[in-house]
Amino acid sequence: MDAEGDGPQEYGIYPEDDSIEENPETEGTNASRFAIAGALGATTLRGAPLDVVEPGMLEMFGFRDELQGAVDRLRGVDNILFGEGEFLQGTVRGGWQPREARHESWRRLNEGSVWHRLTLLAAGLCSSLERESVVAAVAVLNALPASLVIDLLGIDADDLLYPLPLSLSEPAVERVTWRSDAWAAESADQLSASADGDTRDVLRRLLLLAFERIRAALRSPDDVVRELAAVAWLRAIAVDDRVEQAGDDAETGANDEEAGGSVPPADVPDGAPPGTAPAAPARLSTLIHGTWAWQADWWYPGGDFHTHVLNGLRPALYDAGMPFSWSGELSGQHRAIAARRLKEWLTTATGGAGVGTVFAHSYGGEVAARAVNNGCPIPQLVLLSAPIHRHHRRALPLIPDVVDIRLRFDLVLTGALAKQRLRGPRVRNRIISKAFWQHGVTHDPALWHGEGLDAFVGP
Template identity: 35%
Template sequence: MSALSMMFSGDREGVRDVAAELGSMGFSEPLSSGEHVWPDVHPLEQFPDFQEQGYREEGRNRLGLWQRLNEEPQPRSASAFLVAVLGSGLERESAAAAAALWRQTETIDRLPVDGFYIRQAWHDLIHWWPNMAPWFPVLGAFPGVAPGSIDLDDPGSSAVPWDPELWTEAFDRAIRRVDPPIAPIIVHWLARWRLELALRSPDRVTRSFAMAVLPPVEQPGEAGPPVPPRGSSPTAATVSTMIHGTWGWEGDWWRPGHDFHTFMTPHRPNLYKRRGTPFGWNGRYKDGARRKAGNEFLEWAAEQAPNGLQTLFGHSYGGEVASRAALLGTPVNELVLLSTPVTKHIRAVVSLPGIQVVDVRLRFDPVLFLARTRQRVPQHPNVKEVLFDKWRLDHGATHRPNIWVEEDVISRSGL
């Protein structure tokens, strides 16, 4: 599902980067080659007639739709397959399909659609779903979720248990009488509501699929992360530190005293752990937020690490923030990228003189594909790539101590 989302982005090279991995997952050679990508597909024209797809049959015709997609790679075939998987009772599958479909239909609200069809679609959804009452508080969160409203590492009391029968019933009722003009609207709403549930899932991987496409929503008057202390006496020795990614301020793996920071301390005893707040940024899913964070880290490093940084760890878009700071002139000896999207800033930083880059990532990262970003750093003498041997789906696996031990990352990376 995440791979199909990347194909809709039109990035041939991004697909070719992981052609071998796609082939091992069952994609035919035409699909995995990158030759079939579908940029700029109009949301109102990409869906086939739902009544012909057998979505309400057992299995929802998934095998037939998958075979058709591999034999005739077309946007309508891809959309038909994604809609079938959206109706799956398997939690991760339906969440991944929802994320891909949301990206495909996120402009639907701005399209000129007759109000009659909007009212009909809304009536069909709500009128048929009396059993959806337990989920209505979640659906009421539409159209956004504040970062502080959910603990993304551990949802705890805010978690919503997955009910496969309730979801498939909702899907069946929504698809049963969908006319072509309102098909994309129904898919759009189903996908968004499925993602709202995914954000509150007890399953970390399911949450990551929703986080890949739903940006944190800043609420009026919401405070950002505390500003690190300024004017304190600088650390004499060279410093190492960590930068979290999008949504990451709510987590704690990167903070002194918590799991990954503690795990790496024997290997980097100079990891920043002074009293006060380590560097953090607001984690917004916006280019401007990452640009601002890069500038702020440049200032932070000038005060807290005047002799330069030995090792700078950056997870996900935190790796881009780290790269922006290095490109602005922050002295960094070693940059460790953890599941970082390969943006233009990453491609530029690897060729900086005097910097060594360690690139730690999943063999195939569904979150990066859903975000429609590349996931292979170009080969360069400054770069050491560490691809996990075992197939994993957790975007955060690259900062989990137990995974580092299983994958022997310390030895393989030379850290």
């Protein structure tokens, strides 16, 4: 998934308590806090816990490390209804000031009162700042158990996870200018009015406001806001466990998350010292885009990242008229189909000689990992902001060199409830310390030049 624009936009990280203030300067920090708060305690449709928050994320944004364990102990519908829900109802009853509530709930949350988490997210949702309010809206959906949301709204699972057709860049969609003050006032009033009912009424209104905010954000002139809103759909990959993710591709001989199949490793020398880039074969290389990025240009011959890779990093990068692409649809079945077609495409494009390096962004990394697990040798896989699933872990023993390039904190992946670290003896990690709004910054040539990523990937 890629937000288009004039270039990557960086934001500052402020761990101090007073940075919780609704302020454009600290908007990125607070958006990150809301995303983390929503991810804490998140579960799948069936209630299985999702381990999303990586070590160091809480401290980075000023949370107390103990918070994660405290929230984990309180997973469950009853705790939401009669704990966080009742605290929220008491806060909004009789009128409330979201700016004051966010200070109080942030302070109390970090003093150990986990019941204030939902109140913090509600205050963020009512913010007049466009980006942090839409992140808070997605975080509300993540914070509430899916079974409770389905019950409160009287919908089914598909309506929750796939509620309407999605397009991030459809030109026919009229862009709607953000009315910051009107949203802040109206959303706060609606929550306050709902407090005269029971806790379920307050939570139902909170959910309806979150969906309203997300739908409006999809029409924003700000490409970053549209990308952040789309995370509400992207999260379905993690939440929807009604079908077994690994069941729609034939991963040979993999019995658990850490196991490898029986495919022999590609002929790249193994055993290079840690941090040293082994020489990649002078073979054809290719790029794989992620979800919804089929229409983007960066991966296509002539696109900015394709040009960057071709002009020096991998001169054998495919640049003919039929590059590999896939639907980019939000579907495990589509990613499985893409993996099979990648294997076929590589065989045809290389004349059976084998591929050199595969660069894969976001869920394109899952396509590559599935292909490896299906018997497609890839000697070097360069992952760019890839969410990590068991497909990746199963593929690790089969790939001689895995380069994992990602942000220290990825707003999109956190909102999508995706793991953000890949660890293993053959993995060379490169973490970008700067904070960016865009998930696609890791395929931006300017970042590659500034961070010296060509040298890290190796010849």
